[in-house]
Amino acid sequence: MVTFLKKVISTPVLADLLRRGELVVAVYGLGYVGMALSAAWALAGARVIGVDINSGKVEKLNSGVVEYVEKDVVDVLTHAIRSGKFTATTDGVVASIRSHVKIVAVPVFLKKSATAIDVDFSALTSAAKSIGAGLKKGDLVIVESSVPPGTTEEVVRSVLEGASGLVAEEDFYLAYSPERVMVGHALKDIVENYPKVVAGVGPRSAEEAAELYRQVAKRGVLVLESTREAEFEKLLEGVYRDVNIAVANEMAKLANTLGISFRRAREAANSQPYSHVHKPGSGVGGNCIPVYPYFLMWTAAKYGVDLPLTRTARFINEKQPEEVAFAALRAMLKHGVNPAAAKIVILGLAFRGDVDDTRGSPTYDIIATLLKVGIKSEQITVHDPYVKQDMLLARWGIALTQDLESAVKGADVVIISTDHSAYKIKASVLLSLMNSQVVVDARGVLTPDADIYSIDSGRWP
Numbered sequence: 001m002v003t004f005l006k007k008v009i010s011t012p013v014l015a016d017l018l019r020r021g022e023l024v025v026a027v028y029g030l031g032y033v034g035m036a037l038s039a040a041w042a043l044a045g046a047r048v049i050g051v052d053i054n055s056g057k058v059e060k061l062n063s064g065v066v067e068y069v070e071k072d073v074v075d076v077l078t079h080a081i082r083s084g085k086f087t088a089t090t091d092g093v094v095a096s097i098r099s100h101v102k103i104v105a106v107p108v109f110l111k112k113s114a115t116a117i118d119v120d121f122s123a124l125t126s127a128a129k130s131i132g133a134g135l136k137k138g139d140l141v142i143v144e145s146s147v148p149p150g151t152t153e154e155v156v157r158s159v160l161e162g163a164s165g166l167v168a169e170e171d172f173y174l175a176y177s178p179e180r181v182m183v184g185h186a187l188k189d190i191v192e193n194y195p196k197v198v199a200g201v202g203p204r205s206a207e208e209a210a211e212l213y214r215q216v217a218k219r220g221v222l223v224l225e226s227t228r229e230a231e232f233e234k235l236l237e238g239v240y241r242d243v244n245i246a247v248a249n250e251m252a253k254l255a256n257t258l259g260i261s262f263r264r265a266r267e268a269a270n271s272q273p274y275s276h277v278h279k280p281g282s283g284v285g286g287n288c289i290p291v292y293p294y295f296l297m298w299t300a301a302k303y304g305v306d307l308p309l310t311r312t313a314r315f316i317n318e319k320q321p322e323e324v325a326f327a328a329l330r331a332m333l334k335h336g337v338n339p340a341a342a343k344i345v346i347l348g349l350a351f352r353g354d355v356d357d358t359r360g361s362p363t364y365d366i367i368a369t370l371l372k373v374g375i376k377s378e379q380i381t382v383h384d385p386y387v388k389q390d391m392l393l394a395r396w397g398i399a400l401t402q403d404l405e406s407a408v409k410g411a412d413v414v415i416i417s418t419d420h421s422a423y424k425i426k427a428s429v430l431l432s433l434m435n436s437q438v439v440v441d442a443r444g445v446l447t448p449d450a451d452i453y454s455i456d457s458g459r460w461p
């Protein structure tokens, strides 16, 4: 008997709609990723419906107020709002009814307790339920959130099919495409810098999503074999970064003890193509790199697979802010500064340089350690050029300022926790403003033209 391999892949339809300027794309989650994605699809000629549960965010956008750390995203979305090509809503069902493509960029959270880790899919399932309630034959759903491997198939697919009565791959298309942007140039990352990784729950879903993204991403599309493979790819990038940062933090500790410049050794090591030694710092912040290893550990535990290196790297990086706090305390004692009376200034609240995102910032952990050893809140001031207010600092009774000179004036101790460009200055500039002269640069961002401690210079307390 002759069997025919039925691999009929119809010509992708949705890409034609986009080319004709008739495609409607709904983006669920208007955060750091969703805003950049909305701008990318508006640039590609789609009409975009932004969906968010935060009504304040929705109202601001519909009134033409676009707040985002990248000017090109602000410009593109402001223009799209004015021309009616972008609207925002809290009604995810209507947005699904009115759109051909639904892109999901809502967060998946970790629930960590003293004894267990669990994953909180509630935002994802909530968005999927809204999408499913308005899902139509021929629609495409693309999950772009970072998720444990298997989530698209095992969590999202069943919610969509249950809420719509439709069948994935037959009636509607379902794909996964990880977001790999670096906020600060997220739009450029989507449109120009990176190939877009795409996978479908079947060949038709894969091709519909791939052909669409070929219209958006100039670097083209990498089609992987399954959504699980694409979900894993994203987390693999993250755990690679976390482990390499842990290597940098651990090796910098040894280099400093030996009085060796880690920075020079790192630059020399990276002068050959197989070495990509990362930078030591005050810790690993954000809502992503610290989380992805736990998504992998959570998945591995379900299959009885142990990930000792992944776990150890996480432990090293989570300890790093405490290391920095104790280094600052040792520096004070070496310089005869009384920790109980010192005016301490921490430069940087954002989790990394030149963004306003404070989620998971190492600065919070540095402060928590200082408070734990008896430093009083009123001794501490935090400076950040991007962050205007912060609930946690307010709760601690810790001052937050955007004025660098007034922050450092009269300080006894300055700790640099974030590599903002504003701190790429000569150390002598800070010292000239200070009372005592204790500077602990945990990001190696200052020009060390004076006697300071910096994490990659070989001089660390």
Ligand SMILES: NC(=O)C1=CN([C@@H]2O[C@H](COP(=O)(O)OP(=O)(O)OC[C@H]3O[C@@H](n4cnc5c(N)ncnc54)[C@H](O)[C@@H]3O)[C@@H](O)[C@H]2O)C=CC1
Binding pocket: 028, 029, 030, 031, 032, 033, 034, 051, 052, 053, 054, 057, 092, 105, 106, 107, 108, 122, 123, 124, 126, 127, 144, 145, 146, 147, 179, 180, 181, 182, 183, 287, 288
């Ligand atoms: N922030 C980043 O640099 C990157 C983040 N990612 C991933 O992208 C996803 C989103 O991250 P961010 O944009 O940073 O998060 P975010 O916290 O900045 O934004 C998430 C948005 O989703 C909204 N939301 C929550 N539940 C919702 C629902 N049921 N329906 C509609 N909107 C809902 C929230 O109100 C919020 O505005 C996460 O999975 C993250 O791991 C991936 C690459 C980069």
Ligand SMILES: CC(=O)N[C@@H]1[C@@H](OP(=O)(O)OP(=O)(O)OC[C@H]2O[C@@H](n3ccc(=O)[nH]c3=O)[C@H](O)[C@@H]2O)O[C@H](C(=O)O)[C@@H](O)[C@@H]1O
Binding pocket: 146, 179, 180, 181, 182, 183, 237, 238, 241, 245, 248, 278, 279, 280, 281, 282, 283, 284, 285, 286, 287, 288, 289, 351, 352, 353
């Ligand atoms: C593999 C990878 O580089 N992932 C990127 C990463 O971006 P993210 O915004 O989290 O910034 P990041 O540069 O990784 O920094 C994370 C944290 O690690 C620290 N960090 C970073 C690099 C380094 O050499 N040393 C170091 O201490 C940073 O200061 C920050 O606190 O995570 C993003 C994400 O998934 O959210 C992802 O899209 C980005 O491409």
